[in-house]
Amino acid sequence: MFTGLVEAVGQVERMTPDGHGGADLLVRAAAIASELQIGESIAVNGACLTVVEVAGPTFRFQLGPETLARTNLGGLRVGEGVNLERALRVGDRLGGHWVQGHIDTVGRVVRRQQQGDWEFVEFACEPEWTKQMVPKGSIAVDGVSLTLVDVRADRFSVMLIPHTLAVTTLGNRPVGSAVNLETDLLAKYAQKQLAALLDQYQLAGHR
16 A cells, blocks of 8 residues: 655666566665565556565566456556555554555556646546546556645546656656556445446336
């Protein structure tokens, strides 16, 4: 479990196919590497991955075919930045929102507009996911906990504060970039329960 508060931006050192549909990802981030343990969970652009090796300022992950297919990690290039967050510890402050590290879908940046020191950013995604979003609710974009401003059928928008622009990769994601999206966990449960109630109501003969 994570909070969507990025601890560091790492750089991709190496991305190597493993010959079985997966890949090995090597990331450099001296700010957190010395504290990592093998087997630890790290959110990389919001996707929960397991550390399999630590060597000085670098650490390695094994990415399966499903991870490559359902996230933007398969498109990473050497030198590219990635948002990093270690798993939440019991007793930590929850400054963002509950983030599982299970990516729902990949969206795309469709508009950026500077507004003083802040920046308005709009993303596109499939309508099935915007059904789990509400204005002023939470969304994790590339692992960053953000507050939704506006939600429409196939897109949503956020306002990025100067701090977020400076300390995460969202400050330099150009229009057209792919981003990992995870909707709010509570919204998922609420949608499922409402769907079940609707099914029961219809089975009872109410149309």
